[in-house]
Amino acid sequence: MIPITARLSIDEDEVSESFLRASGAGGQNIQKVETAVQLRFDARRSPSLPDAVRARLERLAGHRLTNDGVIVITAQRHRTRERNRADALERLVALIQEAAAPPPPKRRPTRPTLGSKNRRMDGKTIRGDTKRMRGRPALD
Template sequence: MMIPVTNRISLDESELHEDFLRASGAGGQNVNKVETAVQLRFDVRNSPNLPEAVRERLERLSGRRLTKDGVLIISAQRHRTRERNRDDALERLIALIREAATPPPPIRRPTRPTRGSKERRLEGKSIRADVKKGRGRPSE
């Protein structure tokens, strides 16, 4: 089954691998016997569904979550149930891929201020200076 990410990108469910483990932190007696935390693994480098540009940006965005082999690991243990943690991990993966799929902003070309904008700026400064000059004690 395909998981839609964007209009052009969708992931095959067979590319995702889930491991379940015991969540850390508070949770009472249940925390020691139920494996509700999820580790979602996605092989970024070998995924046939990712374009090359998206793959490169995704590797850059992943940071410490990416292994040396190019596998992205997302851990989810916010919720008490396994199903909600699975959904949370999948949503975070999709959000990360969507962020990588957005094209980078165009390169800014440096421009110079126009003559008119310089004159307006200086005129505003002189008006402000006159206002401040008028705040002193009145002369006799």
């Protein structure tokens, strides 16, 4: 079991890994060793996820989610296969943790205080006086 939160964990059998050659510069090693990891997690059919978490996870996954509901995470930052596997799994766990977190409390609108209204009006009065002094002198 892969622990996500205190009350949520997913089975290791739900996550599949495949290895491929990493892209980019790297010389001869990168051309012959498959160090990049492509991790797949079927979020839509996972029995471990509650419906609310599943819906938020699909929304958060964005372009990493396929049409079948499978989350695909590719890791190729590191030089070794083991580090890339750990990196991909960490990113999946972080994504599910973010989906499992409770939503932030709803914003309650507030009104400006009387003091802040008065300070705003005083500032506008001072600015208006400054601009009025730039004009032509009054004819008396």
